Amino acid sequence: MNTSVSDGGSTPTEQLGARLARLSPDQRTELSRKLISEARAQPEDRDAPRTEKELILARIWCEVLGLPDVGVNSSFFALGGDSISSLQISARAAASGLRLTSRQVLEAETITRLAEVAVAGQAAAAVTDVAVGESVLTPIQRWFFEQDLPDSHHWDQTVLVDVTEPLDEATLLRALQSVAEHHDVLRSRFFMADGEWRQEVRVDAPEPACVVVAEARDSDSARSDPTGAAVTAAQSPLNLATGPLMSVALLRSSGGSQRLLLVVHHLVVDGVSMRILLEDIETAYRAFRDGRPADLPGRTLSFRTWAKRLARYGSDPEIHEELDYWRAVPRRDAAELPVVTRTDVPNTVGRSRRASAMLPTDVVASIRRDVLTIPGTTLRDVLLAAFLMAWRELTGRSELQLDLESHGREPLDEPLDVNRTVGWFTAIYPARLSLLSHERGIPAVRAVARQMASIPRNGLGYGLLRYLGGRAGAELADLPPSHLTFNYLGSFERTGSDALFGPPVQIPGLLQSDAAVRRHLIDVVVSGVDGALLMDLIYPGDMVADRDATTLVSRFAAIVTELAEESRTAAGEGFRDFPLMRVDARHLAAIGRQIGQGTGPATA
CATH class of the missing domain: 3.30.559.10 (Chloramphenicol acetyltransferase-like domain)
Structure with missing residues (x-):
């Protein structure tokens, strides 16, 4: 491509930087996706591991993400990575003698950049750890x-x-x-x-x-x-x-x-x-x-020490500064579920039903390859946006209050390594998400991604205030509860061709007594197994019509498929949306750095 046009003696990269500064946010997002599509067309020999660190990290990425091979310049998110798999990568790297954090995995995004920050050797203990x-x-x-x-x-x-x-x-x-x-x-x-x-x-x-x-x-x-x-x-x-x-x-x-x-x-x-x-x-x-x-x-770090540090963190003034945010989230009209037809019967595990859908591997691969090139977007954002669009179709409502779950292993005020610690770390917190009437398709994904990015500490602070915050906890307990929960469990993949255990033959689940009262009226659970996405909608059969539940989960899956097709079509258009932006391969990296491409979010 021709990059020889001069602009006042500035270099080609400086000229590109000046033009980038004039792009709108949507244009920058679209350009980012085009750049990744273009980069994939470049010769693949640049993607082969070259150093010992890159070889180790490439092996670990393949094991965790269930891939036969991976390039050192491939995007972690486009390969199916998320915050849960970043924890696994960090833990396996430590077992192989490389020190890095899950946040570094997310922020580096590629093996090349991750190898630059990985340190050989075992991490020093940051705290005195008494496990019993x-x-x-x-x-x-x-x-x-x-x-x-x-x-x-x-x-x-x-x-x-x-x-x-x-x-x-x-x-x-x-x-x-x-x-x-x-x-x-x-x-x-x-x-x-x-x-x-x-x-x-x-x-x-x-x-x-x-x-x-x-x-x-x-x-x-x-x-x-x-x-x-x-x-x-x-x-x-x-x-x-x-x-x-x-x-x-x-x-x-x-x-x-x-x-x-x-x-x-x-x-x-x-x-x-x-x-x-x-x-x-x-x-x-x-x-x-x-x-x-x-x-x-x-x-x-032992779970006992983590719990002690978490309790101390709950009294931190910084956490209490979040109280106004969490006060403003719950709202009764957004929490109501119009699909509920009666409330005079018990909502127990034994009376619940399940409506399911599955997205095949090709659709999931397309989502990861094309949709997740939108900067700052995670697979959970895509799924939430699709669910909100399906919810709007079924109920006519564009706003929904729901409870979300995150892995909860967030960094506190000191370096605490819990990547291989067994325990119940989950953070449950309310969120109120909405779409404008014109927000459909990829613009809806961007809107949800922005709202999710605004949640402080991936929801960790809510539980600290609610259960360890004294008077603040009592105040939060009185706010309107969510009646729907959405939980993306991440991916469960086979760890290698010689693995003793295969991938799960069903979604990892929760066994409860039939007499147990369900906390929510509707539970939406999504899990990746062997490259596919399994979607479950669990609901009380006496309170929600089977037809509504089936319609909702079917449209949910269909809209994710539509997003994949929309994004694949857009990615195939090359650089036609930017006819004046003539660049060659050696400028792709410079452009990517200037628009922030390659820096992923720290959430699932």
């Missing part, structure tokens, strides 16, 4: 006990995976015990004292349970849900007061194949933790099978 003893309850744990659930010892995180080789029961039990000894929070017990729930982390771990269950595998339905016998057998040993808090059921079919159902009480795990546990169970099992010690990756 009585522990302060975190906001999310207080949220749990506040609900006063029946059968609270059965409120469990689960994941069901295929097994690629026959497992020996004794070796598996030994691996479970090793993992329980390694991760301190799994040695917890919960008890009442002076009318309040308490948590204590013990030195010794109660023996986890490992049960074997015969399973029929003669239909597709058998693959979608574990048998009732397996669930009962895995849940039965769990006990909040005495432990254990983790168990597995080994499901054996008559044909000889196996599946593993991992069940852990939610008080001590979250979605990130379940990934860590599966990896560590596999590592320990392989080691014991081969006659070696488990040698699990090094621990990060």
Whole structure:
């Protein structure tokens, strides 16, 4: 391309900078997407790892993101990365001798830039870490006990995976015990004292349970849900007061194949933790099978110390400065759900129903390749925008108050590494999102991304104020609650061709008593499994019409597909929207830096 036109003796890059300064925000966003499309057309040999750090990071990215290979200049977000996978990358990098934070993964965006900031060696301990003893309850744990659930010892995180080789029961039990000894929070017990729930982390771990269950595998339905016998057998040993808090059921079919159902009480795990546990169970099992010690990756900060620091952070004046923000979010008219037809029946787990949709891998790949090139946009932003558009079609309303969940492992006021810490870190917080009548398609995605970016600390401060903020907490408790929750769980991918466990054969979920009262009327849960996106809408069958639920989740999926097509078409137009911007490949990087391309957000 011709870049020889002179402008007062300035260099070509300076000329481009002057022109960029005159672009509108929408033009800059559009140009950013075009640049990435153009960069993909450049020779791929520039993307091969060249240094030892890049080789290590490329291997880790492939493992975490479920890819056969990755270029060192590829966008982390376009490859399917999010804040949850950034935690996994940081943890695996530490196990390989590279020190970096999850925030650095998000901000660097490419392996080339990440290798520049990664430091060889182990991180020094930032705080004195005592893992055992009585522990302060975190906001999310207080949220749990506040609900006063029946059968609270059965409120469990689960994941069901295929097994690629026959497992020996004794070796598996030994691996479970090793993992329980390694991760301190799994040695917890919960008890009442002076009318309040308490948590204590013990030195010794109660023996986890490992049960074997015969399973029929003669239909597709058998693959979608574990048998009732397996669930009962895995849940039965769990006990909040005495432990254990983790168990597995080994499901054996008559044909000889196996599946593993991992069940852990939610008080001590979250979605990130379940990934860590599966990896560590596999590592320990392989080691014991081969006659070696488990040698699990090094621990990060104990959950007990994190909880103590979190409580201290809750009294920080900086957090209390957020109170006005959180006061302004809830609004009764935005929280109401017009699809609810009656309220005189109990909203229990046993009466709930599920409407589902699935986005195939090609649509998901297109979203990541084309839509996520919009600067500052995450996959969760895209999903939320699509859901809001579907909600507007169904109800005629352009504003919705909903509860969101984030991983909660946000940086506090000191460097605390919890990337490989098992525990329940989740932050739940209300958000009020809206779309203007003309905002559809990609402009709607940009609008939601801007609103999500305005939420302070990815929602962490709300729980601190609500449960640790004294009078502020009582004030927030009196505000109109959300009746709908939206939770993007991130992606669950196979970690390698020789992995012992495959990807989940169902969405990792929550096992609860049928008598438990559901906190929300509608739960929207989205999870990535093996490159596809699974969308679930859980609702009370007596209160919401099946037709409305099915329409909502179907339109939700359809609008995501439409966004992929819209963005793919726009990306294919090249630089026609900018006929005067003639650049060649050597200027792409300079332009990208000037418009901020390559700096991703720090949220999922």
